[in-house]
Each structure stands twice: as C-alpha cells, then as structure tokens.
Amino acid sequence: DAADLLTNEAPSAERKFLILTVATEETSGYKRYQRSVKINGLPVKVLGLGEEWKGGDMANSVGGGQKVLMLRKELESHKDDPEKIIMFTDAYDVLFNANEEKILEQFHQFNARVVFSAEGFCWPDPNLASKYPEVERGKRFLNSGLFMGYAPELYKILNDGEIANDDDDQLYYTKIYLDEKKRKELNIKLDHRSEIFQNLNGAISDVELRFIGTESHLENTEYNTVPLVIHANGPTKLFLNTLGNYIPKSWNAEEGCLNCWEDMNSLEKKKPKDFPKVVIGIFIENPTPFFEEFLHKFLALSYPKDKINLYIHNGASYHGKQIAGFVESHGKEYASVKLINHDENVKEWHARNLGIEECLKKKCEYYFNVDSLAHIDNPHTLKLLIEQNRPVVAPMMIRPYQAWSNFWGSLTADGFYARSIDYMEIVQGQRRGLWNVPFVTSIYLVRGDIIHNPKTKPNYIYNLLDADMAFCTNMRNNDVYLYVTNRLDWGHLVTVDNFETHHFNNELYEISNNRWDWEKRYLHVNYSQNLDTNLNVSMPCPDVFWFPMVTERFCDELVGEMENFGQWSDGTNTDPRLEGGYESVPTRDIHMKQIGLEPGWLHFLQHYVQPLQQRVYEGYWNDPPRSTMNFVVRYRPDEQPFLKPHHDSSTYTINVALNRPKIDYEGGGCRFLRYNCSVLDTRKGWMLMHPGRLTHYHEGLYVTKGTRYIMVSFVDP
Amino acid sequence: DAADLLTNEAPSAERKFLILTVATEETSGYKRYQRSVKINGLPVKVLGLGEEWKGGDMANSVGGGQKVLMLRKELESHKDDPEKIIMFTDAYDVLFNANEEKILEQFHQFNARVVFSAEGFCWPDPNLASKYPEVERGKRFLNSGLFMGYAPELYKILNDGEIANDDDDQLYYTKIYLDEKKRKELNIKLDHRSEIFQNLNGAISDVELRFIGTESHLENTEYNTVPLVIHANGPTKLFLNTLGNYIPKSWNAEEGCLNCWEDMNSLEKKKPKDFPKVVIGIFIENPTPFFEEFLHKFLALSYPKDKINLYIHNGASYHGKQIAGFVESHGKEYASVKLINHDENVKEWHARNLGIEECLKKKCEYYFNVDSLAHIDNPHTLKLLIEQNRPVVAPMMIRPYQAWSNFWGSLTADGFYARSIDYMEIVQGQRRGLWNVPFVTSIYLVRGDIIHNPKTKPNYIYNLLDADMAFCTNMRNNDVYLYVTNRLDWGHLVTVDNFETHHFNNELYEISNNRWDWEKRYLHVNYSQNLDTNLNVSMPCPDVFWFPMVTERFCDELVGEMENFGQWSDGTNTDPRLEGGYESVPTRDIHMKQIGLEPGWLHFLQHYVQPLQQRVYEGYWNDPPRSTMNFVVRYRPDEQPFLKPHHDSSTYTINVALNRPKIDYEGGGCRFLRYNCSVLDTRKGWMLMHPGRLTHYHEGLYVTKGTRYIMVSFVDP
Ligand SMILES: O=C(O)CCC(=O)C(=O)O
Ligand SMILES: O=C(O)CCC(=O)C(=O)O
Ligand SMILES: [Fe+2]
Ligand SMILES: [Fe+2]
C-alpha cells in the first residue's frame, strides 16, 4: 500500500548524514518536498519554519543570504565531526528520488569533501564565467540550491565572509569556489553531470522520465546518469509539477496512479444525509448543442439532491425555455435553486464570482463548477471527486476524437496553453491518474477550505483574462495546486463553436461539430453491428442491403425539418434546382441543400454510409463519397403516389425509410424489376443500399393511403 | 402465261380501225413498240421498214417530213371510207397500254373527226403560241407524234400542202390546225387532257404508275385521266424505258415480273458440256477487302468450269499473291486463264477492252464482267443470267444496308446518276423483276451477239469517262438496252473506299466500311440468338452474362495483330498511355488505340455489344457506349500470370476470351469474389459482360502454363 511508504524517519544526532533545508511557510511545494523526504526515508531538518522570510523573492530575482546565515548557525553543532555529511537543498522547488544509501554511494564516488550541483548558466554574475575551470563534458557553473559535503569543510565555507539576509547566497558560494586556493584546500567539486543533483533550468531536454515496472525515475540522457535530487531552479517550476505527478512513487507503469490513493476522503461509511453540502454552479454562457442531454445527465448525478444547492447562470436566451422547464420540473428536488437569467445581463466573470458567493452563503463544503458544454456521463463523478479530496480537482473531459480537453498540461511563458510531455497520453487515457496541472476549466470541484480561506478564495477576475484563465492564474498565484483526474471516464465536452441556431432542429446539423452526441441522439443503436465482419448483412433482394442507420427521432426531426421548410418540388420534369434544369424521373421532394443540411449529409455519407458500402461492395472505395442529389421524397395518393421504373444516376443509391408502412401509410416500397423482388416491409430508420445504374432497375410502389417519406442519395453519380 | 398475250393480230381491210407507224430500223425501241402492239392486239401497219430514213435526227432536232409523205401515200387506199379510223404514232418512243375498244371509246367522246395529242411546249416554232386557241385546262399545243381521225379528213390534212423529207412534220400539222377555217371544217381537236394520248415531255410529274391487282397503268393525276398511248417526246426517252418496265403487262403488283419470262433461253435440257462458252473477265482495279471471300464464291459458281475462259486483270499489287495462288490452285480447272498483272501497267479502259477481245478470240457465247467488289453469293447467278437472255443483264447487287447499287435507274441531263421513281423499291427488293436501266456496272453479262456484232461491240472508252460510264454510254448510243435483274438475290457489293492496307489483318478494320462481310467473317454465327427476347441469356455468375460474339478467326487475327505490333505494356503502375499516367491494377496489354482499331471497336461496342447490354441490363441505355480502355491482355506464367482483385472503371465490362483454356493454356479464368463464383471454362470468341464498379469485385486467375489472351473494354467509365 502506497501510504505505508510515507513514514518519516526523524534525523538523529548519531547519524552520519543529515539534510538541511530552509522553509518559512508550509506551501504546496513544501508539502510535496516533505512527501518525497518521507517516501525516501531521509533525515531532514527544516530551518526557519514559521520565521519571517527575508531572503527576497527567490523565484524572480537574486537573494537568499538569509539561508547562508541559518545554515552557518546550524553547522556550529556539527563542525567538529569530520565524518558527518550534510546536504543542503532548497525546499519548495526540490524533489528527492533516492534514499540515503544511494545518495552517499554517489557522493563517495566524487572523492571530494564538498560537491555543489552544477548548471549551464553563470548566475547571478555572468561576468564570472571565464573564471570557471574548463569542463570537458557537463554543466560548468555552480548552483547553490543543492550541495553536500563534510561538516568541517562546509562550516569553513559558511564562515568564509560576511553576508546579509538579502545578499545572493549563490554568489557567496561561487566566489569561494572560484578561489582556486580555497577550492583545492577544501576539495570542492561540482556535480557537472548530475550524478547526484539535477538542476532543471536549461536542462529540461537533457532529462526523461523512465518507467520500469514499479520504478519511475528521471534519467539524464545527455550524460547517462540518474540524478537523485531534482531542483526546479529558474522558470522550470511547472515542469517539476509534472515530474511530481510521477516521482517519487506517484505513478508508475505497473501500478498506475499511487498518489490517487493518498489523502482520500471516503464517503463510503457516510449516509446520504451526511454527505457534504455542495453548491453546483451551472454556467450556460453560449447556445450549447445537446443541452437537453446535458440536463438529463445532470439530473442523473448519483448524489443526494437535497445536499445540492443549485446556482445557474443562463447567459443564452436560446436556452431560456429549457432551463425554465428544468427548474419547474426538478427545482424542488434540490436544496435550493438560484437562477440568474440572461435578461439580468450579468457578465460571465461576475456570474462566476457570484457562484462562489452562493457557496459561501450556503456554507458549502464543496463548490462544483459545471459549464453547459461539460456532459457528465458518469453519474458517480461528483461523489468520486469529493472523495479524491484535493483543493481543486477537475474530472478530465475531452471533445471526443480530439486532443482538446478541459486542462492544460503546461503553460507558455505568457500563460497560455502549452503541451506537457504527457499531455497526449493523459488525454487519450493511456496514462490514468491524478495530475497536477496549471490550468483546468469547464468542470471542477473546489474544496470548501479553499473557498472559505480568504487567501485562496476563488476569483474569476484577473486583469482582462477570460474567467477560467483568471481563476487558474489566481489559484496558482495562491499556491493552490490544480488537479485533473482521468482515473475514470467522467464525461465529455461538446463543441459550442459554430453552433447554428436558426434551423428547426439545430442538433441535426451538428453531425460534424459534435459527432459523439449526434451519434447518441441520431445514430441507430444497432448501427455498428453491421461493421462487424463476422455478421451477415441483411439482403432483402440480390445485392440490395439493409441497415439500421438512424433513430426514430432522426426520422421525425428530418421530416419535421422538411415539412417546416415546406417547399416540395412540383413533381414535373422541370427542376430549376438541377444543373440541366431537367429531371427525367421526378419525385416530389426537397433537397438537403435547400434546408442547409447538405454538408452534414455528406459527412453522414462519408462516415456512416461509406463503411457499410465497403462491407457489402468489397473493393469499391471512393473517399469522400460524392453526391449532389440528396433529398427527401414525399409520396401521397393525392399528390405523387409512385415512381415509375428507372435507374438512378449513382454508383449506389441509399434509401432511408423515414416512417412506417401499414401505420403511417399503406402500400409503398421499392421494387427491383430485374429480380422481381420488392422491399415492402421497410423499417423506419433503416437504409436500403443498392447499385444505381445498371442492374437494379427499380420503381417506387403505389402509396394508397397516408404519406410515405424516404430519404434518398445518389452516391457517386 | 404471259407469253400467250403476244399474239399479233394482222390488220385487215375489213377492220374499221388501223394504226400506222413509220420505222426504218428494228431498234430496241421498235421491238418494245411491237411488244405493246401485240399485247394489246392492235392492228398496226409499219411503213418504211428497211427503207432509208431521210427524216432527220428526230431525237435532237426537227424533221419528219418523210413521215407525212409516207402516210399521204398510205391514205390513198382509205380516203374514201368515212367510217375508217386511222391512228398515227411514232414507233421508237411510243407505247400502247390499251386495246382497240378502249381507244375508240375515248376517241368517240371527242365528237371530232381528227384528234391530235397535245403538249405544253409550242414546238418547233414558239412564235406560233399566241395563235393557239385558249385552253381552260390542259396542254395547249399540238404534238404530231400521236394523232387519229377519220380517213377522209386525215387524207385532206396530209394533202394540204407541200412538204419535203426533212421538213418538220409537226410544223406542217400545226399550221393546218391554227388555220381556224380548216380546223372547224375538218373538226380537228387536240387531246388537251390526255384522254387518249400522253406526251411525256414536260409532263413527267403529271403522271404516275398505278398498280391494281394485275393492272398496271399510267395515270395522269393532273387531269384525272388514264392515257392509252404514251409518247416519250423530247428528252423523256429514259422515262419511257422505266415505264416500259411496267407497261404493258411487264410487271404488276400481283403477278410481279411478267417480262422476265419472255424471250428466255432455258439451259434446262442442256448437258453441262453443251452449255454456252463464257469468257469471264475478273477485274481487280483496287485493293479490295474480303477478296478471299470473293474468290471462294467465284470458285463456287455452279457452271462447268471447262466452259469458262478466265480473263483476269489485277490492277492492285496488294492482291498479287492471292491471285497467283488462285491461278496456281484452280487455273487448270478452267478452259483457259489469261492474267494481266499489275506490273504490266495496263490501264483499266484497255484492260476491259482486252477482255472483250479475249471474248472474241475465244468465240465466246457470253461475256461475264465481274469486278472484285461484286460478291456472287448465289452460285446459280451465271446460269440464270444466261437463261434471262438479254443483250446486257446485270444481277442487282447493293452495298448491304445502303441504297448504293450497281445500276442507276435514271440519268441526269449530263449523264450521271439520277434516281428513278422506282429506284428505292428495286434496291430494297420490294419490287422484283427485270429492269431496263441506263447504267449498270461491276457485274453484268453481255450476250455474244452484242459482242460479235461490230456495231454493238462493247467499248470501254468514250471521251474521258470512267470505263463503266463509257461502256453504258456506248451501249445506249448503240440502242442496246441494259437490264438489271433483282428477280433473285445474287450477291452484294463490298466497299472499296477507305480500305486501309497497312495493317496486319486489314479486314479486321472493315467493321464499319463493310459490315456485312465483316459479320460473315468475324461475327459469331450464334451472335443474334441472344437478341431473341424469348431465349434466356446464359448467366454463369450472378448478373454476369455470357454471349457468343466473334469467330475463332477474329480471335486469331486480333491476337495476331497484337503480337505483330508487339509493344506489350510492362505491367507496372506507370502507364504513359493513360491521361493520369497511372494504372492501379495494371495488366500486360496493348490498347486498341495502339493498333488503330479503336474506332472499329467503338463501332463493335455500339452495334453488337450495346443491344446485348440492353437485353440483360434492362433500362440502362447510353448511345453510343463510351470506352477509352479497350485492350488485349496477355497472361503468362513467366510474365504476368494473374490479376489481383479489383473493380473496373466502367459501368459494365466486357471480357472476350481470345483463346482456349486447357488447350492453349492451363489455369486462368475470371473470379467474382463477392459471389464466390468463377468462370473457368471460358470459350474462345465468347464474351462475358459484368457490372464494373460496385458489385463485381473480380480477379484474373493464375495462368500456370501457356498464354491466355482476353479482350477487355471498360464501357461507360
Ligand atoms: O420509392 C422508393 O423506394 C424508390 C425511390 C427511388 O427510386 C428514387 O427516388 O430514385
Ligand atoms: O482475367 C480476367 O478475366 C479479368 C481481367 C480483368 O478483370 C481486367 O482486365 O480488368
Ligand atoms: Fe431510384
Ligand atoms: Fe477487371
């Protein structure tokens, strides 16, 4: 059990090895440092905890004289023990990935009394570079974030001269090292090739994470070494966040996510009535396709509704009715509902901040932010996120079939999206776990203590940044780690861009923007069975094939779209919609083009029809399928009740039944004359596919009652 | 029996009706006149026979005073009989088509003592026109070729004034008629509306031949009369030749050809050794397609070869070998062979005249001219032509499916082809018989008496006219009637124009020029069975049809053509013959285009393949079929032995086996993968037809031994 590793061995005076660090606050970085200490059973003494930090802003400029002064003081008690080995490390930006034995083994290889870590930059005074001894292979310059040595020599170094709290510690050590006499006398060496210490600044491309069974380590592929202590000096702090997702013992290839199980907060033994109180903020900032499904899934969340206070910001008048209906039907099931409607004209930033206020007001234990584009397909999501017990944790969601997700693995220098080394593995679910990342959005759970602590209280405003960017920036600045979890599948994102809302049934048109959702709503549940080459496709007439394709809902919406449009052709040979203006075998129809669905239909042909065509007409392949004749036909006894025998100008034709024989109409069907074979019992949502031009001379049979609708495409004319 | 009609009733003094005519020579026209006299049982007395004609060239200028003088003399013996009715007619250009009863009945209707025929031209002195009485309806001017009246009045007219032998008779009568006093006194009338007499000059479009049962008569549709005596005055002599083919009793709709049976010369009772001696002149003036077949049919003539002397003029070096072979193999079977070869450089005119000389030399009884383009399909032709016993008689032959024949029904004023009223009926065989025509060519029999009579001896030279034109012109000028017979089918003409002789098998390319002969040589004998909609087409695999298409000879010649050309493609995907330069499923092949056979092949697709396609793939129609990929494939174990599964870029594909499985090669065949169906026992000359693009994924199976050849077209790509 991973938790067993977290035993901390307290440093004792008898031990010949001691690690010293300086930390004034128990930040997230400090906790991560301590975790790595404990996992490796190292003897660490922390100096300055609770004291005021006077060493300057180390992240952004020089400073750190205070650290030298603290160490000098601490060394007093060890200076006379020539066997005592002391290591100094920074704390917030350092990780251990080895135990004492390994560290000392490497140290002894140096035959030195003192070893400083090395880096590629001569800092803070680049003019000193030429004073450094030449190095054949390896980093040339001293870094003072990590070093170790025998106590007497270290004591001499720390007492070599004066230093103020806000003087630069690294400059102090550098000057001693560059004094050749002192260097020789004290036998000071640099770890040029990261045998012990890895400074990451300027060296990110030198290192690679390696997984062997349950082992995860960083390898320096430049020098073929395995550094034991890692220091994210300079602007490499986010990279250390990424490394921390794996080492020490956070994740490995065999056991997967180990840190997932740390610090959990199980609800297992709690009764629903004792479940934590959650405020859920639902944000509809834009017209969002498949919002109907969003609400259904939201309703299906497996969490006691009376523990949920809803806060809804509807920024899109388009969804007004749906949301009103939702609140009317289900509002009372929740502890409370607060709805801010689009007509209140509240900006997104403020709406989101008001969500946090609602959380404060309701004394929430968690705040769950859910944007309307985040479909929670896994109803256990909320409960599982609560149990994960992190300051901020987002269930990973992606746009299906895309690399677009609700988190960023890394940031550019100016704070925008950058791809981390593991982004694709995480997004594609090849690496499952809990990931410290710099940016999450759309859906995430914020723990109550973060909300209620004024220092970390979420704020969606930061300069002119988008609300989600501002939220994350503020969180990072407040040293709150943001996690994304893909331990399980939670749901997915719909794409809101390019959603056309001027049609009658707008989601019909989302086939390509939101393929996944489109399929769930419109693709026949048995569609993919026919892709299974072990099964036979139904063949009602020779070389005529029959497939379940679309849902009844699709059929109804398509017919609805057509009848709403209403401009049925007149059934004569004159057809101004065609290039030649002439149709020899006219039907009463409306073309997909006329209702703007042609591009979507071509997508349908390419992605759903073509694979079936390839199954049944082996060896024929035309990608994408072409079709300029895509139309819905209407047969009626009092209008055009039948279609005379003809060929189609197609390589193959598809013919989808849009309603039901014997129920919606009498008669009808399609007869293939050369085979004396008819398909009379057509099935709503099922598609006939037949060769168009040569062998399958066919006719549309007489409709004696009611109205028959079919959808036809002449593919590859 | 038609011959029974030819009884001549001698005019007797007791009879009240007498016909007088003047003829100095028994020309063909005279004989035709006499035939019409006899058939109608008319009392004709001919004046001047054997006397010298002094009346001038009646055909081309005025003259005929001699006729008046002869009549004047003859009337002496009738002048006192007021009941005696005398008719005068010209002889060479006149036909009777009625008997005495009808003639007199019509005459009495006039209530005149003298009736002259009328015409539309005032001749020979147009200045007299205004002197003529006005006529409401009908021809206004007197013609003296035909008239009749009572003997006393006629006598007065004939003795009205002086006239010289070469004065114009018509002017003589005209002057009397225009003298109003004489006209009244003698009661002279003109037959303005052809109640008795039809002058044809200027009136050809007034008349029409009519057939009712066994009745053939000329109807004047302008005046609704049926003229009884017809006179080809002026330049209408050839039209009378045509009329003479029908009247009197020459041909009628019920009994057909009556004159065919007149003057026959049956060989029935003769033994072959007593058959007439014939010189046959074979003329090859140009490279002639299907000459091989010509010779075979010529050899097959059912006539004793020892009665035949061959005279061959080969004007085309192209046929040198064939003729040498023919002479070597068969020359001895004939009485003699004289060959004038192309290297002797004898011009056609002279070569043909030499044929006549050969006839004279051999003391031939007949001369049979046969040009190499005249295929004698009926082996009895020669014997039957001899029996027909006409001065010159040609067996009608046409270019199959065309209106082009070996005779002309009429001539233009300058002697070239003009279409007679009955040309199409004759050419199409709807009217069968023996036809007096102005021009025959290519194949005809000349009776020995015409050859041996120095006056009528054929001569192929006349100014710069072509030999055949010259021959006919000379014959016509010598008053020798030329007949063409279509009583039976004799043979047909091949088309020599545009015959390309630079190929390996030149006749292969004659599909469109000489369709009939091409079909006989190359089209499978059972081809047309599959056009019979009552029979089922063989279907070796679903929607794959199988047809006998071409002869084994076609297959061998096509393969020969390809192997002679030899530039087989290399079987790689790079194909510079194609527009895109790329072939995804390459065969080792040669395109029809490369051997210049593409146009011919497109003809084949249109005329032979398409009708079959329409039978098996109902409702599909594309005329003409398009195809840019027409090629012969060669499979060999050591080259390309098979073709991987593929579709063709065609609506349908045809695949003709060009050689024999199990004999010429082992393995091979065509497999349709989706139906798990193979055609292995392909048949040489048979064609597979299958859909190309969608359903009939197919492969060419492995050829394990020998060479397999197929011909493939991708139709309507
Ligand atoms: O009515 C049917 O099922 C056939 C329709 C059809 O053939 C066409 O629209 O081309
Ligand atoms: O070998 C055969 O019969 C098939 C030939 C073929 O499919 C082709 O040439 O496209
Ligand atoms: Fe159709
Ligand atoms: Fe093929």
Ligand SMILES: [Mn+2]
């Ligand atoms: Mn540091």
Ligand SMILES: [Mn+2]
């Ligand atoms: Mn639109």
Ligand SMILES: [Mn+2]
């Ligand atoms: Mn005359």
Ligand SMILES: [Mn+2]
């Ligand atoms: Mn050519």
